[in-house]
Amino acid sequence: MENQKFQNTLYTNDNLFILTGLNSNLVDLIYLDPPFNSKRFYSAPVGSRAAGSSFKDMWTWQDVNEKYLETLAGKYPALTDFIAAAGVMHSKAMAAYLTYMAQRIVEMHRVLKDTGSIYLHCDPTASHYLKGLLDEIFGKNNFRNEIVWCYRGGGSPKKDFGRRHDVILRYSKSDNYTFIADDIRIPYQAEGLGRTDDAMWGKHKGTNKIYNPNPIGKVPEDWWLMNILNANDPERTGYPTQKPLALLHRIIKASSNEGDIVMDPFCGCATTCVAAQQLGRRWIGIDIAEQAREILIERLSDDAGLFKDFINTEIIPQRTDVQIVSEDDKSVKERLYKEQNGCCNGCGKYFDIWNLETDHIIPQIKGGGSYYENYQLLCGTCNRIKGARPMEYLREKIATRKKMLKEKIIFGE
Numbered sequence: 001m002e003n004q005k006f007q008n009t010l011y012t013n014d015n016l017f018i019l020t021g022l023n024s025n026l027v028d029l030i031y032l033d034p035p036f037n038s039k040r041f042y043s044a045p046v047g048s049r050a051a052g053s054s055f056k057d058m059w060t061w062q063d064v065n066e067k068y069l070e071t072l073a074g075k076y077p078a079l080t081d082f083i084a085a086a087g088v089m090h091s092k093a094m095a096a097y098l099t100y101m102a103q104r105i106v107e108m109h110r111v112l113k114d115t116g117s118i119y120l121h122c123d124p125t126a127s128h129y130l131k132g133l134l135d136e137i138f139g140k141n142n143f144r145n146e147i148v149w150c151y152r153g154g155g156s157p158k159k160d161f162g163r164r165h166d167v168i169l170r171y172s173k174s175d176n177y178t179f180i181a182d183d184i185r186i187p188y189q190a191e192g193l194g195r196t197d198d199a200m201w202g203k204h205k206g207t208n209k210i211y212n213p214n215p216i217g218k219v220p221e222d223w224w225l226m227n228i229l230n231a232n233d234p235e236r237t238g239y240p241t242q243k244p245l246a247l248l249h250r251i252i253k254a255s256s257n258e259g260d261i262v263m264d265p266f267c268g269c270a271t272t273c274v275a276a277q278q279l280g281r282r283w284i285g286i287d288i289a290e291q292a293r294e295i296l297i298e299r300l301s302d303d304a305g306l307f308k309d310f311i312n313t314e315i316i317p318q319r320t321d322v323q324i325v326s327e328d329d330k331s332v333k334e335r336l337y338k339e340q341n342g343c344c345n346g347c348g349k350y351f352d353i354w355n356l357e358t359d360h361i362i363p364q365i366k367g368g369g370s371y372y373e374n375y376q377l378l379c380g381t382c383n384r385i386k387g388a389r390p391m392e393y394l395r396e397k398i399a400t401r402k403k404m405l406k407e408k409i410i411f412g413e
Helices: 015-021 068-075 077-089 092-111 127-138 245-255 271-278 290-302 330-339 380-386 391-411
Strands: 009-012 027-032 040-043 054-057 112-122 143-150 165-172 223-225 261-264 282-287 311-313 356-360 375-379
Touching: 015 092, 015 282, 027 092, 027 245, 068 077, 068 092, 077 092, 077 127, 092 112, 092 127, 112 127, 112 143, 112 245, 127 143, 127 165, 245 271, 261 271, 271 282, 330 356, 330 375, 356 380, 375 380, 380 391
Parallel strands: 009 282, 009 311, 027 112, 027 261, 143 223, 261 282
Antiparallel strands: 040 054, 112 165, 143 165, 356 375
């Protein structure tokens, strides 16, 4: 299907709404550096370009509605069990965080091309839980690497080893994925080049293969020693958790070609967008923070004239890869009625077709489009309760009512 008309774009909005409005199979590479549920509050130092910018990395069910687990259960039943188990093993905050991430990763999988890859940057706080999400959504056979980004820094705990690494989980969408080894080769170590034994170079025992050093170097291992930005680095914006351009350059060179679309749904201070532009890629950046918008525009505009032509908008895109149909279309209602077995998609009660109303599953004001996959039938009562809200709101109201009725029966009220 024809892709949406594309221009380098910075969206200032909830990334879930933006992702929902993007076409399927649109982007070639996704890098994301989301909050890690580290129980910390990050704030930029006074006097920096990012002064006043901050975000919390602490999660509760106020951040994401628990009822979304019911929506996930239809397509990813094992995932909902996994999230529920994480809530028991770790905390309710971790379950809330994983639910928040799951609903976004599902949409990232949809918008990623079959030849595309995703790099999810995290730390040991949640990396093992996030891997479970990715295994279920992308498929465990599409796991490619757990990259360990190592860096140095001052200070160390008295009774532990110093924590000096992040984890980057790399998955592809299929077996046919982009990986350009020659663009990311690094020099061999001197001691390796000096060896002449069969363990390093030459003809290996039992094979006809002859190994010689590649003239342009070797492909990096899955541990990357690359320093973080120091306080005086010219790249520094002062934005909390800013990553170095060198890190993004390696990722973008390895898993995309010039002209490809790179997306960062938690783009912060726009390092991914800057790196993509420098390497001749197109890009989509998304960040919900108003303060981030100012930093982004300033940085993109300042970068040596690279960013003369980009869009900054809060408007949620509308998919163009699906057939737009009217909710008043009789055939749409008849098809939905058959698929739902004549039952309301909210309360589950059976109704005659003329007593059911066509409704948007994802409200239009949240990026939901007028295409068949986004329609459902609700009874009049459920439709009024839901209004222009997500289905999770309706499910919560129905569950609350059932609980109240049950208590009345038990206590004889």
